Amino acid sequence: MMKAQKDKLLQEQGTDTRKVMLEIKDLYKSFGDNHVLNGFNLKLYQGENLVVMGKSGSGKSVMIKCLVGLMQPDRGFISVMGQEIKTLDRETLDVLRSDIGFLFQGSALYDSMTVRENLEFPLRRHTEKVGVVADTGPLVLEALESVGLAQTMNLMPEELSGGMKRRVALARALILRPKIILYDEPTSGLDPITAKEIIELMRHIQKKYDTSSLIITHDVDCARVISERMILLVDGINYAEGSYEELITSKDPKVEAFFKK
Amino acid sequence: MAQVFQVPKKIRRFFIEIGELSFFAGRFFKETLRQPFEFKELLRQCYQMGNRSMTLVLVTGFIIGLVLTLQSRPTMIQFGAESWMPNMVGISIVRELGPVITALVCAGRIASGIGAELGSMRVTEQIDAMEVSGTNPFKYLVVTRILATTLMLPLLVILGDAVALYGSALVEYFKGEVSFRLYFNTVFDALSYGDLIPATIKSFFFGFAIGLVGCFKGYYCKKGTAGVGLAANTAVVFTSMLLFVIDFVAVFISDIFYEL
Numbered sequence: 001m002m003k004a005q006k007d008k009l010l011q012e013q014g015t016d017t018r019k020v021m022l023e024i025k026d027l028y029k030s031f032g033d034n035h036v037l038n039g040f041n042l043k044l045y046q047g048e049n050l051v052v053m054g055k056s057g058s059g060k061s062v063m064i065k066c067l068v069g070l071m072q073p074d075r076g077f078i079s080v081m082g083q084e085i086k087t088l089d090r091e092t093l094d095v096l097r098s099d100i101g102f103l104f105q106g107s108a109l110y111d112s113m114t115v116r117e118n119l120e121f122p123l124r125r126h127t128e129k130v131g132v133v134a135d136t137g138p139l140v141l142e143a144l145e146s147v148g149l150a151q152t153m154n155l156m157p158e159e160l161s162g163g164m165k166r167r168v169a170l171a172r173a174l175i176l177r178p179k180i181i182l183y184d185e186p187t188s189g190l191d192p193i194t195a196k197e198i199i200e201l202m203r204h205i206q207k208k209y210d211t212s213s214l215i216i217t218h219d220v221d222c223a224r225v226i227s228e229r230m231i232l233l234v235d236g237i238n239y240a241e242g243s244y245e246e247l248i249t250s251k252d253p254k255v256e257a258f259f260k261k
Numbered sequence: 262m263a264q265v266f267q268v269p270k271k272i273r274r275f276f277i278e279i280g281e282l283s284f285f286a287g288r289f290f291k292e293t294l295r296q297p298f299e300f301k302e303l304l305r306q307c308y309q310m311g312n313r314s315m316t317l318v319l320v321t322g323f324i325i326g327l328v329l330t331l332q333s334r335p336t337m338i339q340f341g342a343e344s345w346m347p348n349m350v351g352i353s354i355v356r357e358l359g360p361v362i363t364a365l366v367c368a369g370r371i372a373s374g375i376g377a378e379l380g381s382m383r384v385t386e387q388i389d390a391m392e393v394s395g396t397n398p399f400k401y402l403v404v405t406r407i408l409a410t411t412l413m414l415p416l417l418v419i420l421g422d423a424v425a426l427y428g429s430a431l432v433e434y435f436k437g438e439v440s441f442r443l444y445f446n447t448v449f450d451a452l453s454y455g456d457l458i459p460a461t462i463k464s465f466f467f468g469f470a471i472g473l474v475g476c477f478k479g480y481y482c483k484k485g486t487a488g489v490g491l492a493a494n495t496a497v498v499f500t501s502m503l504l505f506v507i508d509f510v511a512v513f514i515s516d517i518f519y520e521l
């Protein structure tokens with residue numbers, strides 16, 4: 001009894017015993033006079049689905065790019081599975097990145113390569129991780145099957161619809177069996193039905209591979225279905241945090257603005 | 262008044278660009294020497310570049326040889342120097358026209374192609390995607406392309422020279438009744454290593470410039486589809502300008518050697 005209470009207290013104080021997969025502390029980033037992030041904080045725990053919501057242009061993509069070292073922040077501490085990004089050399093960073101799947105906002109499939117070559121691309125450097133020597137076929141097939149697109153193996157990206165591209169991109173992000181998946185607006189630019197399919201797929205993958213996910217979105221439906229915890233990014237800081245139910249009942253005008261239909 | 266101040270701003274922008282380009286070139290040399298080497302991609306790029314610009318080089322080379330001979334014949338005849346035609350045409354093609362025209366054609370074809378291709382990869386985040394999947398995009402995309410243009414341009418120049426001479430020989434054959442055998446014998450007698458070597462070295466630099474500027478413009482392409490168009494466009498303009506500068510310097514240097 002006493003112990004359970006203590007655990008709950010610890011959890012509320014943020015000294016959680018769950019493993020921290022990603023941590024951002026006090027992140028600052030500006031482009032000239034455009035101050036995008038002004039001290040943003042975030043923690044992603046193991047096995048969790050964390051949704052970050054923010055308006056268009058609020059710096060969500062900038063934040064997620066700083067996380068994987070695609071952009072250098074002006075100031076702040078970023079660590080992935082206990083390793084501080086800033087201090088890593090290229091080799092170590094590459095190894096660390098193989099544990100992170102990244103789904104880009106526009107899918108970012110290589111348009112000069114077939115679907116198969118797209119999926120094989122991450123394997124070029126990280127064969128030892130997944131234990132493939134010569135034939136990458138079965139691995140590619142499995143990844144494509146898990147997104148339900150095995151038949152597209154030899155097509156070019158331009159022959160796919162937007163929704164299919166997103167799935168192939170998801171398969172590509174999954175092929176190295178990452179521990180963390182970062183989704184940058186997984187449902188943007190898709191019709192509601194296809195968006196729902198993608199969300200279902202994300203949940204399925206989460207269960208199957210036991211990943212921790214950071215999902216960036218401004219789609220309220222997506223957030224409601226998938227989030228266990230949410231952060232609202234407003235004015236470059238984490239303006240509000242909590243579960244979907246907590247946030248939707250909030251009386252703060254800036255928070256309400258997100259959920260107004 | 263504002264117009265007057267625009268000029269120095271443009272000039273300043275130009276020098277900043279030159280600085281950035283030099284930095285980019287420095288990075289190319291550093292990364293070229295570092296493992297792992299992307300041989301397969303290099304071969305693919307070489308093949309594609311040769312394949313894409315060969316027809317163009319063949320056609321322009323042939324026409325230049327034809328036209329140059331047709332145009333200069335009457336004057337040469339006037340001076341009674343008809344028998345010097347192969348020498349004159351041969352030397353001007355091999356030393357100057359062949360390399361410069363091939364390079365200009367390739368600047369239009371290859372530099373703009375690279376600018377647009379890398380530009381759209383930048384804009385659609387494909388370059389970022391490469392980076393996070395453990396492949397250094399600079400090595401995979403930029404180094405292979407610059408090496409490919411540097412290696413392929415001299416070959417294309419040789420090809421262009423050959424068809425230009427052939428075009429010229431054709432005119433001589435029909436108009437001056439000079440046999441192909443005689444024509445090419447005269448040309449090869451007139452040419453020395455002093456003509457071939459500087460022209461070949463120059464071609465390597467031309468190829469390097471084409472790849473470098475194309476990649477530079479594409480790699481740092483601004484967001485938006487307008488950015489891609491701009492990257493392709495400025496790549497051609499900037500490359501063409503750079504080609505003439507290189508040509509000037511090359512001629513200047515080889516002139517010093519001729520004097521010795």
Ligand SMILES: Nc1ncnc2c1ncn2[C@@H]1O[C@H](COP(=O)(O)OP(=O)(O)OP(=O)(O)O)[C@@H](O)[C@H]1O
Nearest residue numbers: 031034036054055056057058059060061062063105
């Ligand atoms: N490379 C860059 N150079 C200059 N400004 C940039 C750059 N990248 C992003 N920005 C600026 O940072 C701000 C945040 O951009 P970001 O792409 O993170 O928005 P976002 O929250 O992802 O929006 P969206 O929902 O539309 O994707 C924007 O104002 C944008 O103009």
Ligand SMILES: [Mg+2]
Nearest residue numbers: 060061105184
């Ligand atoms: Mg974004």
